[in-house]
Amino acid sequence: MFKKILVALDRSQIGQQVFEEALGLAKLTQAELMLVHVLSPEEEGSPYLPMLSNMDYYPGFSGQSFELYQKQWDNFKDQGIQMLQSFCAQANTAGVTTEFTQNVGNPGRIICDLAHSHGADLIVMGRRGRSGLMELFLGSVSNYVLHHAPCSVHVVHLSVTSKIDKVAKETTSAFSAN
Numbered sequence: 413m414f415k416k417i418l419v420a421l422d423r424s425q426i427g428q429q430v431f432e433e434a435l436g437l438a439k440l441t442q443a444e445l446m447l448v449h450v451l452s453p454e455e456e457g458s459p460y461l462p463m464l465s466n467m468d469y470y471p472g473f474s475g476q477s478f479e480l481y482q483k484q485w486d487n488f489k490d491q492g493i494q495m496l497q498s499f500c501a502q503a504n505t506a507g508v509t510t511e512f513t514q515n516v517g518n519p520g521r522i523i524c525d526l527a528h529s530h531g532a533d534l535i536v537m538g539r540r541g542r543s544g545l546m547e548l549f550l551g552s553v554s555n556y557v558l559h560h561a562p563c564s565v566h567v568v569h570l571s572v573t574s575k576i577d578k579v580a581k582e583t584t585s586a587f588s589a590n
Contacts, residue, residue: 426538459484520556
């Protein structure tokens with residue numbers, strides 16, 4: 413039986429599904445949840461760091477770029493906290509003891525370190541489905557966690573209907589753009 417479940421969340425399409433599966437497991441086993449969101453440049457919606465090469469030609473431009481980036485980053489952080497608070501409230505309403513944390517850095521490493529320090533029995537996380545060159549160059553958080561976690565790992569895959577809906581939306585928007 414599980415006593416402490418660490419739930420790795422991001423704001424991608426699979427985040428809600430990951431949370432629901434973790435909540436269901438926590439209810440069945442009367443486990444506590446630790447929700448974690450890792451702020452990283454690889455996450456969907458993450459602001460891009462402005463390129464600062466050639467900024468000497470335009471004095472003041474680098475300062476404006478950095479201020480804009482800082483505002484976008486603060487908004488990105490706030491959205492992550494709001495997501496965690498929302499999931500935490502849902503879990504608490506369902507009678508599951510839940511806490512959350514948001515960290516900055518390498519997602520795989522942080523998830524494994526938190527699982528260790530929190531004494532997690534299980535990590536529940538999603539898989540983006542990167543493969544081939546994308547996985548080779550960008551890596552796979554789920555793959556890293558599977559190989560370095562101090563406990564069992566449950567990987568949630570995006571449901572087939574969600575994938576079909578996404579393809580349908582992309583196809584529809586491609587046709588409407590033409």
